[in-house]
Amino acid sequence: MKRQTVSKKTRFEVFKRDAFTCQYCGAHPPGVLLHVDHIHPVAEGGTNEIDNLVTACEPCNAGKGARLLNVAPETLAQKAAQVAEREAQLQGYAEILEAKRQRLDADAWRVLEVRYGKDVKTAPRTEITSIKRFIEKLGVHEVLEAMDIAMGSRVSEWKVFRYFCGVCWNKVREQEGGAD
Numbered sequence: 754m755k756r757q758t759v760s761k762k763t764r765f766e767v768f769k770r771d772a773f774t775c776q777y778c779g780a781h782p783p784g785v786l787l788h789v790d791h792i793h794p795v796a797e798g799g800t801n802e803i804d805n806l807v808t809a810c811e812p813c814n815a816g817k818g819a820r821l822l823n824v825a826p827e828t829l830a831q832k833a834a835q836v837a838e839r840e841a842q843l844q845g846y847a848e849i850l851e852a853k854r855q856r857l858d859a860d861a862w863r864v865l866e867v868r869y870g871k872d873v874k875t876a877p878r879t880e881i882t883s884i885k886r887f888i889e890k891l892g893v894h895e896v897l898e899a900m901d902i903a904m905g906s907r908v909s910e911w912k913v914f915r916y917f918c919g920v921c922w923n924k925v926r927e928q929e930g931g932a933d
């Protein structure tokens with residue numbers, strides 16, 4: 754017996770909050786079909802409130818054992834509904850990725866502006882790539898700070914980017930050291 758009483762709207766709100774990613778194992782579309790899992794099981798009085806729901810892929814959701822999911826669609830209508838669901842999930846996941854990419858582009862641009870001012874468009878591709886990698890590791894604020902430090906240093910112009918990378922790597926090491 755399939756028990757999916759959560760509305761599509763609520764379901765997609767949960768997916769969005771969780772970046773269309775299974776919160777147990779990190780799986781995401783198109784590899785898996787996502788479900789919402791009740792943190793506090795319905796059988797034990799858990800509600801359909803968004804705070805009680807979490808994104809789970811099919812294996813993780815089924816593995817909880819709180820209920821048996823009949824995942825095979827029984828009729829053509831059910832099959833069509835499942836295809837539509839898959840497509841909607843894939844679309845939602847693609848939107849999350851696109852938003853993330855745009856945010857990263859905008860953040861990298863801010864760092865490049867510190868370095869190049871209004872000549873930001875002349876920035877070499879390799880520098881943009883490195884900056885994005887550092888932003889992913891450290892967050893934009895740390896990277897902006899590193900660029901401020903590099904620009905404020907007295908190293909010659911051709912060494913500024915190297916200096917910036919050195920500051921970033923120190924920050925990465927600090928973070929990794931601090932995580933122990």
Ligand SMILES: [Zn+2]
Nearest residue numbers: 775778810813
């Ligand atoms: Zn999973």
